[in-house]
Amino acid sequence: MEMGKELPVREMIEKALGMRMFSYVPYSGYRVGAALLGEDGVIYTGCNVENAAYSPGNCAERTAFFKAVSEGQRAFRAICIVGGSEDARAKQLAEYAPPCGMCRQVMMEFCQPDEFQIILARSVEEYEIYTLEELFPMGFGPGNLMQK
Ligand code: THU
Numbered sequence: 001m002e003m004g005k006e007l008p009v010r011e012m013i014e015k016a017l018g019m020r021m022f023s024y025v026p027y028s029g030y031r032v033g034a035a036l037l038g039e040d041g042v043i044y045t046g047c048n049v050e051n052a053a054y055s056p057g058n059c060a061e062r063t064a065f066f067k068a069v070s071e072g073q074r075a076f077r078a079i080c081i082v083g084g085s086e087d088a089r090a091k092q093l094a095e096y097a098p099p100c101g102m103c104r105q106v107m108m109e110f111c112q113p114d115e116f117q118i119i120l121a122r123s124v125e126e127y128e129i130y131t132l133e134e135l136f137p138m139g140f141g142p143g144n145l146m147q148k
Contacts, residue, residue: 005077007078008037008043009119010124011035011043012035012037012043012078012079012119013035013080013082013119013121013123013124013127014124015033015045015080016033016034016045016060016080016081016082016121017033017082017090017091018045019035019045019046020082020090021047022047023047023048023060024047024048024049024050025048025050026050027054027057029085030048030083030084030085031047031048031083031085032047032059032060032081032082032097033045033046033047033060033082033083034047034059034060034061034063034064034081034082035064035079036061036064036065036076036078036079036080037076037077037078037079038076038077039073039075039076040073040075042068042073044067044068044071045064045067046059046060046061046064046065046066047060048063048083049063059099060081061079061099061103061106061107062102062106065106065107065110069110074110076110076116077115077116078116078118078119079099079107079117079119080120080127081099081119081121082121082122083095083097091123091124092122093121093122095122096120096121097120099118099135104132104135104136104139105136107132107136108132108136108140108142109142112132113131113133113136113139114131114133116131116132117129117130118130118131118132118135
């Protein structure tokens with residue numbers, strides 16, 4: 001079996017950690033950073049952006065996806081997610097920050113569930129990698145709407 005290209009895991013974790021600096025979180029204080037690797041090799045970044053009306057707030061992962069798609073990239077290999085209530089500059093986080101259900105659904109739109117890699121990290125040394133299929137089994141995606 002042909003092995004896929006190695007993921008730039010360390011670079012993705014560093015970028016995701018750095019994005020926590022830009023999180024706008026006056027309500028939760030929970031800073032999330034994301035680094036999304038496009039098939040073009042570009043890493044698209046995102047942070048969470050909250051809102052006084054709560055619902056309009058956006059997660060870090062969806063910020064990264066919408067930045068990428070709005071710049072013409074629709075194919076992705078992996079995303080790294082980091083999150084926690086620690087200081088914006090923290091490079092070591094206490095817990096993993098798994099993606100919320102809505103973000104998993106957005107991933108389903110653009111990613112192959114059995115191929116797309118989700119890197120959950122607490123630091124550059126501590127991380128776990130899952131496929132989208134593992135975190136979102138039997139997800140509903142574009143294929144379900146295809147005419148037979
Ligand atoms: N959050 C994310 O950015 N990504 C997730 O997948 C889970 C939750 C954000 C939303 C909100 O700003 C804060 O974390 C607390 O829920």
